[in-house]
Amino acid sequence: xxxxSKGRTQTSPPHAAGPGQTPAHDWNSVALxxxxxxxxxxxxxxxxxxxxxxxxxxxxxxERSPGGPDWHGPDFFPAEGLTDLAVGQGADGYAHFVGxxxxxxxxxxxxxxxxxxxxxxxxxxGPWDSLGTLYQRPEMSHRGGPPSVAVDGxxxxxxxxxxxxRGFHVRRQDPxxxxxxxxxxxxxxxFERACAGSTAEGRVLLAAPGEKGVCLWAQQHPGGPPxxxxxxxxLAQDGSLCMVETAPGRVTHFWHAADGSGVFGHxxxxxxxxxxxGPGHGALAAVRAVVDGYDCTVLAYRTVGGRTxxxxxxxEHEAAGLWWTEIGEExxxxxxxxxxxxxxxxxxxxxxxxxxxxxxxxxxxxxxxxRWQRC
Numbered sequence: 288x289x290x291x292s293k294g295r296t297q298t299s300p301p302h303a304a305g306p307g308q309t310p311a312h313d314w315n316s317v318a319l320x321x322x323x324x325x326x327x328x329x330x331x332x333x334x335x336x337x338x339x340x341x342x343x344x345x346x347x348x349x350e351r352s353p354g355g356p357d358w359h360g361p362d363f364f365p366a367e368g369l370t371d372l373a374v375g376q377g378a379d380g381y382a383h384f385v386g387x388x389x390x391x392x393x394x395x396x397x398x399x400x401x402x403x404x405x406x407x408x409x410x411x412x413g414p415w416d417s418l419g420t421l422y423q424r425p426e427m428s429h430r431g432g433p434p435s436v437a438v439d440g441x442x443x444x445x446x447x448x449x450x451x452x453r454g455f456h457v458r459r460q461d462p463x464x465x466x467x468x469x470x471x472x473x474x475x476x477x478f479e480r481a482c483a484g485s486t487a488e489g490r491v492l493l494a495a496p497g498e499k500g501v502c503l504w505a506q507q508h509p510g511g512p513p514x515x516x517x518x519x520x521x522l523a524q525d526g527s528l529c530m531v532e533t534a535p536g537r538v539t540h541f542w543h544a545a546d547g548s549g550v551f552g553h554x555x556x557x558x559x560x561x562x563x564x565g566p567g568h569g570a571l572a573a574v575r576a577v578v579d580g581y582d583c584t585v586l587a588y589r590t591v592g593g594r595t596x597x598x599x600x601x602x603e604h605e606a607a608g609l610w611w612t613e614i615g616e617e618x619x620x621x622x623x624x625x626x627x628x629x630x631x632x633x634x635x636x637x638x639x640x641x642x643x644x645x646x647x648x649x650x651x652x653x654x655x656x657x658r659w660q661r662c
Contacts, residue, residue: 319339373433531575618638
């Protein structure tokens with residue numbers, strides 16, 4: 288199953304910011320790339336929102352109505368000095384953002400982490416609150432990696448950071464909204480850029496590529512501590528992992544092979560799965576959607592040439608085969624996938640000029656795409 292439409296570009300004019308939002312200006316309205324994590328999110332009102340990095344802040348585009356096609360934005364939100372911005376979302380629709388800040392004193396560099404929340408589609412972000420540093424000793428403080436964030440079934444965020452031992456630490460909120468201390472999840476020889484997510488029942492998971500394979504952590508039950516699981520003995524490109532729940536409580540992980548031989552997946556009971564494709568850059572994107580009446584998994588990634596490669600297949604039936612098709616124009620980093628309020632697959636990327644590019648299914652009877660919008 289694949290796509291046949293390469294689409295055409297459509298230019299839309301910039302929009303002014305709405306009430307309570309900070310308007311984007313020429314010097315900060317150019318996106319530098321998407322946020323880490325699932326950066327195209329559906330709010331509780333059904334509207335999709337896309338997030339990207341900008342100079343000293345982040346940009347946001349929001350559908351004007353559920354199902355589109357028009358978008359509002361970009362709106363700019365300051366995050367001065369914060370880098371490695373990541374986003375995660377819970378079942379309540381709240382979007383949680385985390386970032387890393389480096390500061391230098393006379394004798395040492397210090398790395399701190401910061402968290403903010405957007406509670407509703409189109410509304411401002413809350414204030415950036417400090418989560419502190421992994422290590423209080425000045426000579427250790429600089430050794431925290433970029434953050435990832437997942438949200439459990441109660442709406443509590445979990446912030447994951449690679450530590451000095453090349454395992455991971457986590458800091459999470461309790462049900463009252465208070466942050467617990469940083470907790471060492473152990474592990475070793477991992478790379479920096481992990482993938483965090485959660486299941487429909489609210490179990491939080493973490494996956495990270497490493498020198499010996501893909502390292503996994505997962506809660507055994509919602510609200511419990513993330514525990515180290517068995518590693519997947521396959522070398523994955525750093526920053527390429529994504530995950531999608533393909534059956535109740537069962538997650539399939541996808542990644543780019545470290546040797547450039549294509550896209551691979553894994554889930555418990557099925558082992559490592561070859562799903563084709565070619566060399567890619569950045570994280571894969573995955574979403575489940577109904578296509579031609581079938582429950583399908585849709586995958587996308589940025590090719591080494593910069594375009595988006597897209598494929599779909601019946602969920603958990605990789606043996607049916609995948610047909611990969613390149614679409615769109617050159618993008619800065621990983622594309623995003625989501626399902627809109629009308630059940631249609633939406634594909635987004637950040638163009639080489641720093642704009643949001645969006646296309647979506649014409650209808651749910653096939654994975655045939657409409658015209659690209661330039662937002």
